[in-house]
Amino acid sequence: DDDHEEGEEYLFKIVIIGDSAVGKSNLLSRYARNEFNLHSKATIGVEFQTQSIDIDGKEVKAQIWDTAGQERFRAVTSAYYRGAVGALIVYDISRRTTFDSVGRWLDELNTHSDTTVAKMLVGNKLDLENIRDVSVEEGKSLAEAEGLFFLETSALDSTNVKKAFEMVVRDIYNNVS
Ligand code: GDP
Ligand code: MG
Numbered sequence: 001d002d003d004h005e006e007g008e009e010y011l012f013k014i015v016i017i018g019d020s021a022v023g024k025s026n027l028l029s030r031y032a033r034n035e036f037n038l039h040s041k042a043t044i045g046v047e048f049q050t051q052s053i054d055i056d057g058k059e060v061k062a063q064i065w066d067t068a069g070q071e072r073f074r075a076v077t078s079a080y081y082r083g084a085v086g087a088l089i090v091y092d093i094s095r096r097t098t099f100d101s102v103g104r105w106l107d108e109l110n111t112h113s114d115t116t117v118a119k120m121l122v123g124n125k126l127d128l129e130n131i132r133d134v135s136v137e138e139g140k141s142l143a144e145a146e147g148l149f150f151l152e153t154s155a156l157d158s159t160n161v162k163k164a165f166e167m168v169v170r171d172i173y174n175n176v177s
Contacts, residue, residue: 014084017090
């Protein structure tokens with residue numbers, strides 16, 4: 001639209017939420033730096049990573065925020081959500097409790113942001129298929145019921161990681177351009 005003449009930039013804030021140890025930090029490091037850490041501790045320091053994506057010849061920047069471990073203390077602040085236009089809500093397919101928490105994370109997201117936020121439900125650790133604890137169907141039907149996109153990913157082997165972030169970015173872009 002008129003707010004975005006040629007040469008102007010698109011910058012979208014995207015937040016990653018979900019229980020501790022579901023792989024949020026590794027999804028981001030896999031996407032932004034193609035790195036994976038088997039022994040990652042709660043990341044302290046880096047607040048967000050900015051990634052440039054080409055959509056229809058336009059440069060779109062995704063500023064992707066990671067929680068830096070506050071989720072362990074249920075203290076993800078409103079500042080974290082402020083201005084977000086996209087969100088990845090992550091659970092671990094091998095740990096049902098993390099799937100059971102998705103509703104709580106959605107409530108928190110909805111409290112702190114407006115309804116037009118593009119949301120992707122992410123079932124991470126797809127490489128742990130042999131100890132799967134949440135079926136694909138359960139993930140799918142929750143996503144359908146809540147109006148979310150849905151993908152299963154593996155930050156370890158990279159499956160669907162780029163796709164998960166870029167589907168969100170593309171949806172945001174489609175809604176503003
Ligand atoms: P966060 O607390 O949600 O940020 O989770 P982390 O990214 O710190 O990951 C927690 C643990 O899960 C670490 O030991 C990671 O190596 C591991 N992990 C993260 N993603 C995957 C994945 O896709 N597959 C497997 N097998 N392990 C993962
Ligand atoms: Mg983390």
